[in-house]
């Protein structure tokens with residue numbers, strides 16, 4: 001009886017949520033489109049969330065872990081890579097509002113003399129907006145990310161070494177995508193927020209938004225945790241384990 005009651009509650013919730021987000025047969029069309037895309041593009045699995053007004057529709061597709069056969073569901077965690085940058089930017093926006101600063105605030109005013117760039121002009125003039133817009137004109141060597149950093153180097157140390165990045169093109173001349181400058185922006189949030197970027201992410205973004213399971217990865221072993229979608233590559237018509245080296 002209890003089981004049946006639960007089933008009805010679940011069925012009611014699902015039906016009402018679906019009805020609010022989709023009209024008529026749209027849901028089936030969306031599901032079929034997602035399924036054929038997964039197959040066509042060789043994507044092991046994904047979660048899709050659709051938000052309309054106050055209603056949400058969340059559904060998992062495909063497989064999160066081929067070894068156990070665990071399917072992706074609405075709670076499966078995925079590595080979001082550079083989408084993390086938009087979280088850093090949101091956190092920075094909160095910090096700027098609280099500290100009554102603008103996007104045009106200068107890095108040198110916030111971080112002080114221990115930090116800088118290859119030339120005095122950049123060190124003096126670079127603003128948050130320059131970093132956010134990838135327009136410092138400095139190199140973005142991928143070797144560091146591929147090879148990993150020694151565990152003894154802290155984020156602060158690494159931020160202080162940004163002064164060794166060479167110039168590729170003139171300041172504000174054009175776009176050069178830079179992972180390092182977003183690390184530096186993360187460090188700016190630490191200075192303004194008086195806590196680690198990881199803690200600020202949690203207390204200022206995840207908790208207020210109810211993102212209860214979202215977390216910052218700390219460890220290579222976290223990548224294979226039981227709530228994560230595991231990484232694979234598609235090769236010779238099948239999925240193989242992807243290397244974990246990049247997460248070191």
Ligand SMILES: *[C@@H]1O[C@H](CO)[C@@H](O)[C@H](O)[C@H]1NC(C)=O
Pocket residue numbers: 053054
């Ligand atoms: C969403 O919820 C809020 C708060 O309950 C309410 O004020 C608002 O009217 C709702 N919006 C829609 C589109 O239903």
Ligand SMILES: *[C@@H]1O[C@H](CO)[C@@H](O)[C@H](O)[C@H]1NC(C)=O
Pocket residue numbers: 218219221
């Ligand atoms: C990283 O993982 C190892 C082994 O799983 C664990 O002993 C260690 O505490 C973890 N480090 C952090 C910072 O969580």
Ligand SMILES: *[C@@H]1O[C@H](CO)[C@@H](O)[C@H](O)[C@H]1NC(C)=O
Pocket residue numbers: 067224230241
């Ligand atoms: C793939 O990774 C799993 C752990 O998720 C491991 O148990 C398995 O042995 C790996 N398979 C291969 C072919 O390396």
